[in-house]
Amino acid sequence: xxxxxxxxxxxxxxxxxxxxxxxxxxxxxxxxxxxxxxxxxxxxxxxxxxxxxxxxxxxxxxxxxxxxxxxxxxxxxxxxxxxxxxxxxxxxxxxxxxxxxxxxxxxxxxxxxxxxxxxxxxxxxxxxxxxxxxxxxxxxxxxxxxxxxxxxxxxxxxxxxxxxxxxxxxxxxxxxxxxxxxxxxxxxxxxxxxxxxxxxxxxxxxxxxxxxxxxxxxxxxxxxxxxxxxxxxxxxxxxxxxxxxxxxxxxxxxxxxxxxxxxxxxxxxxxxxxxxxxxxxxxxxxxxxxxxxxxxxxxxxxxxxxxxxxxxxxxxxxxxxxxxxxxxxxxxxxxxxxxxxxxxxxxxxxxxxxxxxxxxxxxxxxxxxxxxxxxxxxxxxxxxxxxxxxxxxxxxxxxxxxxxxxxxxxxxxxxxxxxxxxxxxxxxxxxxxxxxxxxxxxxxxxxxxxxxxxxxxxxxxxxxxxxxx
Numbered sequence: 001x002x003x004x005x006x007x008x009x010x011x012x013x014x015x016x017x018x019x020x021x022x023x024x025x026x027x028x029x030x031x032x033x034x035x036x037x038x039x040x041x042x043x044x045x046x047x048x049x050x051x052x053x054x055x056x057x058x059x060x061x062x063x064x065x066x067x068x069x070x071x072x073x074x075x076x077x078x079x080x081x082x083x084x085x086x087x088x089x090x091x092x093x094x095x096x097x098x099x100x101x102x103x104x105x106x107x108x109x110x111x112x113x114x115x116x117x118x119x120x121x122x123x124x125x126x127x128x129x130x131x132x133x134x135x136x137x138x139x140x141x142x143x144x145x146x147x148x149x150x151x152x153x154x155x156x157x158x159x160x161x162x163x164x165x166x167x168x169x170x171x172x173x174x175x176x177x178x179x180x181x182x183x184x185x186x187x188x189x190x191x192x193x194x195x196x197x198x199x200x201x202x203x204x205x206x207x208x209x210x211x212x213x214x215x216x217x218x219x220x221x222x223x224x225x226x227x228x229x230x231x232x233x234x235x236x237x238x239x240x241x242x243x244x245x246x247x248x249x250x251x252x253x254x255x256x257x258x259x260x261x262x263x264x265x266x267x268x269x270x271x272x273x274x275x276x277x278x279x280x281x282x283x284x285x286x287x288x289x290x291x292x293x294x295x296x297x298x299x300x301x302x303x304x305x306x307x308x309x310x311x312x313x314x315x316x317x318x319x320x321x322x323x324x325x326x327x328x329x330x331x332x333x334x335x336x337x338x339x340x341x342x343x344x345x346x347x348x349x350x351x352x353x354x355x356x357x358x359x360x361x362x363x364x365x366x367x368x369x370x371x372x373x374x375x376x377x378x379x380x381x382x383x384x385x386x387x388x389x390x391x392x393x394x395x396x397x398x399x400x401x402x403x404x405x406x407x408x409x410x411x412x413x414x415x416x417x418x419x420x421x422x423x424x425x426x427x428x429x430x431x432x433x434x435x436x437x438x439x440x441x442x443x444x445x446x447x448x449x450x451x452x453x454x455x456x457x458x459x460x461x462x463x464x465x466x467x468x469x
Contacts, residue, residue: 001045005066009046012058019049033084038320039397040081047092053177053203056093061175063091069461072201074114074141079323080430082462095143098203103128109166111206114143122302130209131298133158136305146205147196148426149377153252153267156365162193162377164207170200173459187450194376195447198466212298216267217275222289223262231262232343236336238264241283242362243333249365257358321391324405325427327382332420342411352400356390378441379422387427435464
């Protein structure tokens with residue numbers, strides 16, 4: 001980066017050297033770049049920390065004039081470090097200073113700054129007795145989360161985080177500041193809801209909110225004994241349960257697989273009596289432990305999810321890791337023989353690491369209600385997602401571990417007559433052959449047209465962003 005561009009960026013933030021840092025800045029990687037996945041080292045040309053929307057517009061203008069790519073960072077949890085560009089040489093706009101919050105008691109809309117972390121989203125909404133659906137990781141930023149998807153335990157009732165967006169304020173590639181909603185700049189709004197990193201920098205969201213739930217039951221069923229077949233049969237019973245078209249939307253569930261262990265857990269949004277009437281334990285008589293916790297306050301429940309998310313794996317700390325995902329629909333349920341092959345592979349494969357986990361997360365419900373072309377988010381028919389995840393605490397992820405995760409996907413892709421297709425853009429996978437198609441499917445062509453109209457210079461770019469054609 002030239003001295004002139006550095007000076008432009010410093011001028012953009014009012015000359016405050018704390019708000020624009022460069023590779024020559026002491027401890028640049030550790031304090032400013034902060035890569036999340038150490039398997040993908042990235043050196044941005046600059047990391048900026050604007051304090052006003054106009055400063056963001058100024059930064060974007062500097063970048064566009066110098067033909068340098070830009071990416072926004074909120075919480076900084078991109079699996080391939082796309083929030084810091086994904087490759088060397090980008091200008092990062094960190095929105096951590098955008099923490100604004102306001103609430104309109106008439107409409108029940110909440111306006112939330114794009115730098116707000118999910119824990120703070122819940123805390124701020126709780127002060128006015130409201131809530132919204134989002135993921136469980138407390139340190140995840142709403143800026144990336146709500147512009148990709150934003151799936152979480154309450155999504156079957158209320159939709160994903162992006163489904164709850166009423167409007168956004170966005171800085172575009174031409175450095176203009178605009179509002180986007182279903183009625184104002186609707187094409188931009190379409191793109192922001194699922195592919196936001198390709199179109200601009202959201203500075204704040206206006207969300208529709210819900211009354212904070214009163215009572216909810218958190219449950220766990222543990223299966224850590226028995227052979228491969230018993231765990232496979234337990235999964236078959238879970239898949240049968242969640243594929244029931246009459247399954248209550250108040251029922252959230254996921255399966256967590258680790259070495260020799262299967263855990264079914266989730267939340268029932270209702271009273272203990274309602275949960276008891278659901279008779280969940282009777283559907284899994286082989287469990288070695290059935291635990292329930294009743295929560296009478298929303299923040300207590302969200303706090304429980306946060307601790308659980310941290311304990312799952314990695315704790316949100318920078319490590320070397322790799323992850324993959326696949327969506328399964330009611331039309332691509334996993335046949336029994338393929339379930340058997342999957343669990344046999346888990347018990348026999350060389351994994352190259354002791355630290356791996358597989359999440360199978362129930363979706364559907366409200367997330368499946370909108371038409372597939374209502375937003376950039378394509379996977380409306382996903383009944384559940386599988387996410388495979390492995391880390392190496394000692395260095396780069398090995399080829400053995402990489403093969404282990406890829407072969408899991410291949411079991412489903414090659415052995416199912418009607419295989420799943422796609423990937424979740426929130427779990428970016430840099431090894432995908434056709435990533436944009438897997439993320440956005442039939443919505444990709446419209447996204448390409450929108451990109452050409454509002455960012456023809458491809459200012460907002462990462463290795464798997466919507467392309468300019």
